[in-house]
Amino acid sequence: MRIAVARETRDGESRVAMVPELVGKLTGLGYDVAVEPGAGNHALIADEEYAEAGAVLDEAALDGATLVVSVQPLDLATARRLAPGTSTISFLPTMLEHDLVAAYRDGGVTSYAVELVPRISRAQSMDALSSQALVAGYRCAVVAAGMLRRFFPLNMTAAGTVQPAQVVVLGAGVAGLQAIATAKRLGAVVSAYDVRAAAAEEIASMGAKPIHLELETLEGSGGYAREMTEDRAARQRELLAPYIAKADALITTAAVPGRAAPMLVTREMVELMSPGSVVVDLAAESGGNVEGSVAGEVVRIGNAQVWGGRNVPSQMPGPASRLYAQNIVNLVTLMTPADEEGVTSFAPDPDDEIVAGSCVTRDGAIQHEPTRLAVEGEAAHE
Incomplete structure (x- = not known):
């Protein structure tokens, strides 16, 4: 299993989706962590800090990744390069990102929007809206x-x-x-x-x-x-x-x-x-x-x-990144169950309230109903 930490490309974004001190939490779950070089620069986190924490610096970090994590949504070109079956976790304002949602759907990418995590007690530690x-x-x-x-x-x-x-x-x-x-x-x-x-x-x-x-x-x-x-x-x-x-x-x-x-x-x-x-x-x-x-x-x-x-x-990219990264770790932990022998795998339960609530696309379809209606309605008018 491989988690890729994307370098942010949106104008004005200084945060990063993972910080070095939490890389060990992910490797402890059985993941290899790959970070695009320079991902933490704007948050004043050097590449060397990720390497010392056990991550691999890789310009092609997203290639073959099981899961891609970012703060802002991936750009459209990057999204279209993801292999079918890849999952993403990020902020994803679906009503503003119809083309991206359609690209995830058509590319067989499973996408999760952190702002759609339901506001229930069990999900408080995953609530990125609140932490930010x-x-x-x-x-x-x-x-x-x-x-x-x-x-x-x-x-x-x-x-x-x-x-x-x-x-x-x-x-x-x-x-x-x-x-x-x-x-x-x-x-x-x-x-x-x-x-x-x-x-x-x-x-x-x-x-x-x-x-x-x-x-x-x-x-x-x-x-x-x-x-x-x-x-x-x-x-x-x-x-x-x-x-x-x-x-x-x-x-x-x-x-x-x-x-x-x-x-x-x-x-x-x-x-x-x-x-x-x-x-x-x-x-x-x-x-x-x-x-x-x-x-x-x-x-x-x-x-x-x-x-x-x-x-x-x-x-305030330093503390904002640290809080957001903890939200990501908690969400990934939920999505990484262990079998009877203690072997973990990235296997989000689609019936889990948190997983289902935050899922935008899966299995070539838009799962989030308001987004599906908006995207399909827009396509019908073209």
């Missing part, structure tokens, strides 16, 4: 502190008192809670809001003040919020406006995989913020929580600087 959101949430708070031209913490000195910064966080999932915790550690006064009822207790547990609005909560499945009506969204924006106007820094983190990010803050709301204010929109890549934010850019709206996040976990 942790990194992104930390990064957002640090960016806000760096851009704001004042202290986050209270400072009492002989020369006078410097008041702490007021930070508002919208969205209290993994990223939002980490942003709250980081801003609190930096000394800011933090308040936060989330549409889910359970979030208030989580916000308070991080030392922040929950914002309570007189609105119905929107509990959804898998730990995500339900989509809100436009009337409710408008009323929510109206009620949030005074909190945002008083904030020195606003951090927005609300996103639902596979859907556009909800627009939580209008341009007019940002224009009410004081001179020198900062807005950090983690969801800018998926449509943005803040009207006018641009992924990968800083724009000015009124008196505020608005930072649009773009592949934020990749901005």
Whole structure:
């Protein structure tokens, strides 16, 4: 059995799917690990570190591999070179990658998307969305502190008192809670809001003040919020406006995989913020929580600087890669059972809830139903 670690080819991607300290976990399962040279360069991991950990550096690492692991999806040309029967594990935004999904299907490649791993207790250690959101949430708070031209913490000195910064966080999932915790550690006064009822207790547990609005909560499945009506969204924006106007820094983190990010803050709301204010929109890549934010850019709206996040976990490639690689090891371990004699093999159980939930293509067919309908519907219109 051979696991190949692909060198990332997508623009701006600095992470790598495996780190040297976890190579031994894979070899312990019976795999040979082959790494494309330079795969870890952007994460500051030298080829020699992989070799010392027991991996083989091989420019043709993907040839004949049982399993190919990467962070971003493989490029189309590489996917078409994979031998039938090869499996892949990566992030795979299927609604944006119809051609790639079709290539996997037609080439007999079994593909797994880590963002489709079901959000159940047994799969927590394989949840790459959560591990990368942790990194992104930390990064957002640090960016806000760096851009704001004042202290986050209270400072009492002989020369006078410097008041702490007021930070508002919208969205209290993994990223939002980490942003709250980081801003609190930096000394800011933090308040936060989330549409889910359970979030208030989580916000308070991080030392922040929950914002309570007189609105119905929107509990959804898998730990995500339900989509809100436009009337409710408008009323929510109206009620949030005074909190945002008083904030020195606003951090927005609300996103639902596979859907556009909800627009939580209008341009007019940002224009009410004081001179020198900062807005950090983690969801800018998926449509943005803040009207006018641009992924990968800083724009000015009124008196505020608005930072649009773009592949934020990749901005901290070392810890992001380490966490992602552990997710991969845990998923591969699930897919590598041992027989009665203790001999392991790469044999994912198609009836296992985690395996089935994350599988996009297998046996020359698209297994993920929403993707199948979209790809086949697109082909029918051509």
